[in-house]
Amino acid sequence: GIQVEQSPPDLILQEGANSTLRCNFSDSVNNLQWFHQNPWGQLINLFYIPSGTKQNGRLSATTVATERYSLLYISSSQTTDSGVYFCAVGGKTGANNLFFGTGTRLTVIP
Amino acid sequence: EPEVTQTPSHQVTQMGQEVILRCVPISNHLYFYWYRQILGQKVEFLVSFYNNEISEKSEIFDDQFSVERPDGSNFTLKIRSTKLEDSAMYFCARTHADTQYFGPGTRLTVL
Numbered sequence: 187g188i189q190v191e192q193s194p195p196d197l198i199l200q201e202g203a204n205s206t207l208r209c210n211f212s213d214s215v216n217n218l219q220w221f222h223q224n225p226w227g228q229l230i231n232l233f234y235i236p237s238g239t240k241q242n243g244r245l246s247a248t249t250v251a252t253e254r255y256s257l258l259y260i261s262s263s264q265t266t267d268s269g270v271y272f273c274a275v276g277g278k279t280g281a282n283n284l285f286f287g288t289g290t291r292l293t294v295i296p
Numbered sequence: 297e298p299e300v301t302q303t304p305s306h307q308v309t310q311m312g313q314e315v316i317l318r319c320v321p322i323s324n325h326l327y328f329y330w331y332r333q334i335l336g337q338k339v340e341f342l343v344s345f346y347n348n349e350i351s352e353k354s355e356i357f358d359d360q361f362s363v364e365r366p367d368g369s370n371f372t373l374k375i376r377s378t379k380l381e382d383s384a385m386y387f388c389a390r391t392h393a394d395t396q397y398f399g400p401g402t403r404l405t406v407l
Contacts, residue, residue, distance in 0.1 A: 217394060219395065219396060221398075227333075227385055227400075227401055227403070228398075228400050228401070229339070229387065229398040229401075231395060231396070231397055231398070234393075234394060234395040272338070272339065274339070274396075282344065282352070283329060283341040283344050283352055283354075284331075284339075284341065284396060285341070286338045286339040286340070287338060288337075288338045289338060
């Protein structure tokens, strides 16, 4: 399967700071999603972004498919942003399984 | 956002017992997935199920696992003889407009 690497593995931020999370993948993909896993274990879909740039409030994401990486930007971080952020990719369009990275654990301290 | 519910939220079982985990989509869809996440690790694909048949499965999905859609709505994952290493969070997911949405998960603890 496709290899997915995320960096950094851990990140501690002061509330209000900005951060960039990176996802590198080993092969061409037609599906890329970012998830936030909250402290209760729920996987919340943030972005479906196989290419291009999207923004949703304080979060934005950019995928450069030709260079096989994606970035997740978090601005003005809040304590509720804490949790693990996963990048997941799929090699086919439509409904096919996702390969997950090992995640970035974000802790936002007040 | 398309909803998926899972039952039970937490299941404790003895090693060697059979467990059935359930996924209930709110609306009728054909394509579903099961994933698992061992504590502290990444999420791993188990199996995809399309139109009442297995579409893809991973190496993890061996003979002790099976999936069914017994009544046309509920979607089940059965583990025939649980092992200690089956302890994990099991997620059901569905696709809507190329995006996968995950249920809240079932935490399985094998003693």
